[in-house]
Amino acid sequence: MQNTNRLQSSNKVLVIGGGLGGIRTALDLAEAEKDVILVDKAPAIGGLMTQLDRTFPTNNCDLCTLAPHLSEGSRQKHIELLSLTSVTDVKGEKGNFTVSLKTAPRYINLDKCTACGACYKAFPECVTFTPGLDHRAPTCMRYPQSTPQAYAVDLAKCSDVEALMKVCPTGAIVPDDLGRNQEVKCGAIVFSPGAALFDPSHLDYLAYATNPDVVTALEYERILSASGPTMGKLTRPSNGEQPKKIAWIQCIGSRGLQKGSGEYCSSACCMFALKEAMVTRERFGDDIETTIFYMDMRTFGKDYELYLQRAVNEFGVRLVHSRPHSILQPEGETKLKLSYTNDGSTQQHDEDFDMVVLSTGFKVADDVKVLAGKMGIDLHSDGFPKTEGFNAHATSVPGIYVCGTFEAPKDIPETMVQASAAACLASGDVASVKVEEDTEDLFPAEREVTGEEPKVGVFICDCGENIGSTVNVETLVEDALKLSNVAVAKAVGHGCSRESMAIIKSAIEEEGINRVVIGGCSPRTHQEKFQDLLKSAGLNKYLLEIANIREQATWVHSGDPAKATAKACELIRMATAAAVKAQPLADYTLPMNKDVLVVGGGVTGMTTALELADKGSKVYLAEKTKELGGVANKLKKTLEGANVQEFVADLVAKTKAHENIEVITSALIVDHIGMPGMFKTGMQVGRQMFYRQIEHGVTIMATGAKPNRPKAYMLDECDKVVTQIEIQNLIEEQPDVVKGWDNVVMIQCVGSRIPDNPNCSRICCQNAVKNSLRILELNPNARIFVLYRDMRTYGRQEEYYRKARAKGVMFVRYDLDNTPQVDAVDGLVDVTYHDPILGMKVTVSADCLCLSTGLIADHDSNEELAMTFKLPRTVDGYFLEDHVKLRPVDLPVPGFFVAGTAHSPKTIRESVTQARAAASRAQTMLARDVINLGARVARVDKKKCATCLVCVRACPFDIPFINADRYSEIDPAKCHGCGACVSECPAKAIQLMEFEDDRILAKLEELFEKVEA
Amino acid sequence: MENFEPVIVAFCCHYCAYTAADMAGTQRLTYPSNVKIIRVPCSCKVDALHLVKAFEKGADGVYVAGCLKGDCHFNNGNDRAASRVAYVKKYLEELGIESERLAMFRMSAGMGFQFAQTAKDMTEKIRELGPSPINVAKAQLKGEAA
Known part of the structure; x- marks a missing residue:
């Protein structure tokens, strides 16, 4: 981004924070042809993720998955990257912000530095670094793939500046670098500064400050990491020996447990502790025992429950439901003693471990609070921003959006979703900037x-x-x-x-x-x-x-x-x-069709449709039922108290009124052909089922999920047994009935987390808390018992869980070996459960038994759509995204995106976020004028063609035809590149480029070369 | 033939089985190293010629892994592949090669576990069958020549 006019104009977005979220936002905006300034105060972008060894649920090394994204960042024509830069002030309003930036001196000329490392080798002490466990950190570039690829010098630590300068072969070291202050203009701001981690030093009973073998989860991550301080060797910091027993303690700095901790749940720690334990077991097998001490195992994300089961069943990670009291090291001993009590007993256990890992939660850094204050953003008391009920990104200041762990604690996939969603909102505030395609600059002649x-x-x-x-x-x-x-x-x-x-x-x-x-x-x-x-x-x-x-x-x-x-x-x-x-081959290109098909007219589908229609795309919104609104039509209020019905009615009205949206209800999708940028989808519409075909460039799957209704606990047998949706209707519509109740029992995980449907439905715990609180509002004397397996009130939902407990709702844990028993007796429902604290069975005669039945994928409908569109699904029937970590709304078939509960169970607010993310990802494609079809096409050798018509019959898409010169012709712009014709051509007159026969045969020959020799 | 280690070629569709193999990798699901994967854009790209060439060159087993029924990225390429495999199997019998040495499997991109299991099962089966008659004949020829 060089042009001076562009630099001075406010027609761009400022992204503050170059972590994973900021990078994704910047990339989405740039791909949609918006100008972006990305600032990060660190010497290189990448944020917290670059310090992780591997990430769940794939257990991949992060750098390999992140690196392609980072380098994308540096080459985009629309992005100006300012490292070592912090924001000092923000003035103005949406459409015209003026932002003061302060760039700290790097003392290295980025244009000259080749990152050869000569300076570091000669003067390791004066090159800056910031990784965890930095008393042993050997590197000044935080990770090998860093962007910008350059060192940074800490002049204060350098005794002989001239000698340092001489060491540099390119003369890149500039000791008189003063840094830079500047003002930039922008139309919108995406604030994604990330989160800091809780520092447990002041908690003496955890011995973190005094004992080197007590480390935080991030430090453990650095110890495991190949690019970390120990080069991936797992040793006890105290004596350098390999540990035999490691314990993780959850909820350090979260859920309001310790002095100075946040009241919220940090959402990601259960998964990262499981990951660290699994990776440890994977690398060291039975040589190292791993134990996680937890309060509630909160594996609520997509397929995370399966991950939990793998950790326990396949990797032998031991889980102990307990909060250890203290970590002690008795005089003269090298081991750490953990004291705790376990389920169902009051007896204290003491167990020795070699290392203890504290799963420290997220918090908002102080400098971030200060900056947020300058921007005028309203914050919660803990420093996280206040956002609207259904709108997780918009802050109290119009034009300033938030995403990632600053919005609320979350993991990487959700950060990626939010980042795209923030890009979607910000892109609405600025106009596109067309840059002349100038590939000469980027790549030399072939x-x-x-x-x-x-x-x-x-x-x-x-x-x-x-x-x-x-x-x-x-x-x-x-x-x-x-x-x-x-x-x-x-x-x-x-x-x-x-x-x-x-x-x-x-x-x-x-x-x-x-x-x-x-x-x-x-x-x-x-x-x-x-x-x-x-x-x-x-x-x-x-x-x-x-x-x-x-x-x-x-x-x-x-x-x-x-x-x-x-x-x-x-x-x-x-x-x-x-x-x-x-x-060598050349790519084929075609013009892009900029119309969009959104499948599913629920909250998600309508939100995506509106976002894209507002940005000028023609949107076809196909809904299989007669009405828009989906499952949200059945819901009344959210946990936070927002009115769902008003929200849905407003969305429906806006959708129907929008000039760029055509709503097609009672639409049944029957066929689909084409390729990204030029799809054709056929549907049967209305009572007469007349056939209609729509041409579109991208497709968004927003088909939702459906409320589960398993045959369990006398549901549909006894009229006192209801689901959470039904109890909510009773609360809102028949308050007198609710006021008459003495006892209410809720059972969680009904139809979820069982062998038939192994995943967590995510929404049920907060539903139970929400409805319990509503019942108590109407009927303060009601006694409510919630029988749960793990309370998964992640993020800010934890506050409501705390509130429910404070108001007297009884939360009682059960497990699958000891499920509650239900009997209908005298017009009431007797629920008998095992109380782990009393150690005995308790029976409650309930006026109402409410089952948390959650959501399941709409199997029949999804199966047909998956077949028609050729989309993969997870084992439990949800659509499977391209990359669970980094591309959570992109489907593996190019041109397809997924959002809402069609992806996995989630709340309305989360669905809206994902809907916007899908819109943003779609925008990156819609901004292009041409589509690249690649080079994988079938090519006919006319000299060999015998005009036998085999290819014409073999092609699944009817592309080959016999031309006037009497040989078969295949239009490269239409060929899908499957190779069906190639393998059937009797004369071997057709070859599939990239997969030519001689290339495949060469592999075979080479494989058996050795065998024959 | 006590230490017989079969060589097995797996032609894997990019959209399903190849991705499933990647998934097996990310999940660290181990399977016999005897299986070597050749990536193809669709299982229907695998020519009858490729299958017999593989045996001719020395494969003890060959399989084609395509998408689940109805899931083919190119409408019905997997079904074409299945019928081609069935056809070549008949042909192999005529040549005196056990038809079990060639197989067609179907899996989705998410089925990393099934990929590993298939590789294990196939290797086990070929191990039981012993070296391919072509390799036996080649070894004999070599022995006679020596």
């Missing part, structure tokens, strides 16, 4: 390689521990060097890091490499990145083969390094043989 002898460069990643801990990469390199046509073979560490990319690039250029093989991770995630690398080195991007040695060898054969090595060698050999046959 080198002609046809006719050259194949010269293959093989580059093999160790991916930190992921590959390097199972196989010796040097062995793979030696093996690759033996292959014919291989000119260069190299180990490149993290191949996707900027440093390694530069090494690969210069190897290609210097050695005249014309085919590239990467031995690393899946081409599904990293092919594009390496293709860009080829382009930047002047090679056609299709001269690449990726050997997936991580997913297919080191991860799955980690127990047998010899076999993993042999297989990795074979995979690299096969890729090399195929690369030799690779030919």
Whole structure:
């Protein structure tokens, strides 16, 4: 973003905070052609996530999943990135903010620094760093793939500045750097400063400040991390020995438990403790015992319950339902003593551990509160921003939006969703800026390689521990060097890091490499990145083969390094043989259809439709029932007290009135063809079921879920047994009935978290709390018993849970071995349950038994839609997103997005957020004028074509035809690239580009080469 | 043939089985290293020729893994692949190669566990069958030549 006019105009969005959320917001905006300034006070963007070893639920290394996003960030034409920069003041109003920025001196010229590390090697003490456990942190760039890729110098720590300057080969060190103060203008602000972590130093009973073997979860993460202070070696900080028993203690700094802690639940800690325990078990097996001391296991996210079960059943992570009293280290002992009591007894247990990990929660940093104050944003007493009931992003100041862990504690997928949603709102406040396509700048002209002898460069990643801990990469390199046509073979560490990319690039250029093989991770995630690398080195991007040695060898054969090595060698050999046959190809493009089809007319569908329609897209909103509104039509009030009916009525009115939205009710989707940017979807509409076809560029799945109604606890047998939705109706419509109740029992997890439906329905705990509080408002004398397995009132919902307890609602824990018994007796319902504190059975004669039945996927409808649209689903029937962590609303089929409860159970507020996120992601596609179809198309060799019509009949899309010259012709713009015609052509006259027969056969031949020899 | 380690080629559809294999990787679900994956855009891209070539070159087992019924990204490529596999199986019998050495499997992108299980089952089955007759014949020829 160079143009001075653009810099001075307020037609852009300022994103404060370059963590994962800020990066996603900036990328979404930039892809939708909005100008963005991204500021972060750290030397490099990436935020908290760059310090994590792996992330749940995939247990991937973060850097590998994050790195492609970061480098995307640096190359976008619409983003100006200001690192080491903080916001000092904000003035003005929506549409015209003036923001004062202060950039701290880096003492390094970013244009000159190549991140070679010479300065660090010579003067490690004067290069700044901030990772956890920094008493042993050896690095000044916080992580190998950092953006900007440059060091930062701490001049105060430097004794000999001139010597330091001389060490730098490019002369990038500038000691007279004074930093910079500047004012920028913007139309909207997205505030995503992230969260700080609770510091448990003042809690002497946890011994964090005094005992080195008590660490926080983030510090443990750094110890596990290959790029951390111990280089991934798990040792006790006190004596350097490998621990045998590790304990995690949950809820440190959350749920109002300790002095100075937040009243809220930090939402992510249960999952990260499980992850850390699992990763530990995975790496060390039975050598290390892992125990988690928890209050409620809050695994409420999509498929998180399955993750919990894997941790316990497959990895043997031990869970203890308890709050340990203290951590002590008796004189002369090296072990830590934990004192606690367990379920169903008052007896104190003492257990020894080698290390204790404190799962510290999130809090708002003090400087963030100050800045929020300058912006005029209303805050809760704990520093988190006050937002509207259904609108999680809009603050009290118009034009300032929030997302990520600052909005409320949350995990990465939800941060990504919110970041996109914030981008959606902010993009409405600024106009698009068209930048002339100028690819010359980004990539040099392509080198002609046809006719050259194949010269293959093989580059093999160790991916930190992921590959390097199972196989010796040097062995793979030696093996690759033996292959014919291989000119260069190299180990490149993290191949996707900027440093390694530069090494690969210069190897290609210097050695005249014309085919590239990467031995690393899946081409599904990293092919594009390496293709860009080829382009930047002047090679056609299709001269690449990726050997997936991580997913297919080191991860799955980690127990047998010899076999993993042999297989990795074979995979690299096969890729090399195929690369030799690779030919340069050109991508095909087509104009983009900017209309949108939204499937599902509930709150989510309407919200997405309105957002996109407001931004100028024509939206078709298809709803299978006669009315808009979906499940929300049945709901009255939210936990926070907002009126759902008014909200839905308003949405319906706006949707129906919008000139860009066409609502199609009673629509049944029957067929679908086309590709991203040019879909055609057929539906039967209305009572007469007349057929109609809609042409559109993107599709948004907002089909919702349905209330579950399992046959359990006498539901539908006894009229006193109702669901949460029904009790809510009684409360709102028949308050006199509610006022007459003496006892009410609620049973949680009915039809959820059981073998038939293993996941958590997420919404039920807060529903139970909400309805309990409402009953007590009407009838303060009612006695309410909530029988639960884990109370999952995450985030701010915890406040209401606390309130319910304070008002006398009895919360009693049950487990699957000891479920409540229900009998209908004399017009009442007798509920008998085991009380763990009394240690005996208790029977309550209830006037009303309310079952928390939650949501289930609409199996029949989803199955048909999944078949029609070719979308994958999870085992429990929800649509499966492309990447559960980083692309939570993008479906794996390009051009499709998912939002709301079609993705997984969630509240209305969360559905609205996801609806906006889907709109924002769709915007990134709709902003394009052309769609790239890639190069994977079938090509006919007319000399071989016998005009037999086999291809014409084989094609699933009726694309091939016999042309006037009497041979088969396939339009590359229409070809879907499946290869059906190729494999059936008897004359072998058709080839599928990228997957040519000789390339596949070369793999086979290479695989068996050794066997035959 | 006590230490017989079969070589098995798995042609995997990019949209389902290949992704399932990645999923098996992320979940660290181990399966025999005998299985080597070749990625194809759709199971229907796998030519009859590729299947027999694999045996000719020395595969002890070959399988094609496509999407679940009705889930094909290209309408019915998986069904085409299934009928092609059935056809080649007949042909293999004629050649004196046990038809069980070739198989068609179906799975979705989310079925990492099933991918690993399929790889295990197939390897087990081929182990029981022993080396492919082609490899046996090749070994004999080599023995005679020596």
